[in-house]
Amino acid sequence: MKLSSREMVLAGMFAAAIGVLSQFTIPFGPIPLTLQTFAVGFVVTVLGKKTGTLAILIYLLMGFIGLPVFAGGSAGIGVVFGPTGGFLVGFIFNGLVTGWLIEKTPTNYFWSILANVAGAFITLFFGSLWLKFGASLPWSGAFSAGMIPFLIPGLIKAVAAGYLGHLISQRLPRSFSYSK
Numbered sequence: 001m002k003l004s005s006r007e008m009v010l011a012g013m014f015a016a017a018i019g020v021l022s023q024f025t026i027p028f029g030p031i032p033l034t035l036q037t038f039a040v041g042f043v044v045t046v047l048g049k050k051t052g053t054l055a056i057l058i059y060l061l062m063g064f065i066g067l068p069v070f071a072g073g074s075a076g077i078g079v080v081f082g083p084t085g086g087f088l089v090g091f092i093f094n095g096l097v098t099g100w101l102i103e104k105t106p107t108n109y110f111w112s113i114l115a116n117v118a119g120a121f122i123t124l125f126f127g128s129l130w131l132k133f134g135a136s137l138p139w140s141g142a143f144s145a146g147m148i149p150f151l152i153p154g155l156i157k158a159v160a161a162g163y164l165g166h167l168i169s170q171r172l173p174r175s176f177s178y179s180k
């Protein structure tokens with residue numbers, strides 16, 4: 001996979017933006033409600049699959065090496081082994097699937113929002129799987145903790161990310177955003 005320096009710079013800038021938006025959290029038991037999911041969807045909608053997923057990977061790397069970019073300022077590789085680790089891994093698959101859908105479907109608000117809804121669901125699914133196998137919760141407990149409370153907020157954030165991501169990508173100069 002070839003990456004231009006423009007794509008690398010864009011990915012780095014948008015990774016930082018995910019880090020900033022991740023600081024907007026509402027404590028919600030061990031798994032906070034956060035704007036991270038909005039940020040991930042927005043970034044992939046603007047940058048597309050390759051550069052968007054790269055931005056997510058850079059964001060995760062920043063957190064793993066100790067920069068306080070995860071939800072509420074947490075950091076370190078240890079976060080992956082905690083209750084929110086599955087969501088972090090899920091962001092990568094969210095990026096790949098949302099980006100793929102954005103690129104394969106017509107460029108409009110409807111499909112951008114639908115791609116983001118699918119991506120948000122993937123994040124929640126990975127988060128719940130992690131809770132099931134990492135925290136040895138029963139399936140019902142894993143989905144009650146990792147999915148149910150976040151479905152409605154996740155839907156709202158996905159609609160916002162799809163709408164604003166599409167809006168901004170249409171207005172940015174071509175070299176700044178993904179274009180088909």
Ligand SMILES: O=C(O)CCCC[C@@H]1SC[C@@H]2NC(=O)N[C@@H]21
Nearest residue numbers: 032033034037070071084087150
């Ligand atoms: O520790 C982290 O940085 C990850 C936090 C993950 C929070 C998850 S993401 C999906 C769901 N929606 C939210 O708003 N919060 C949880």
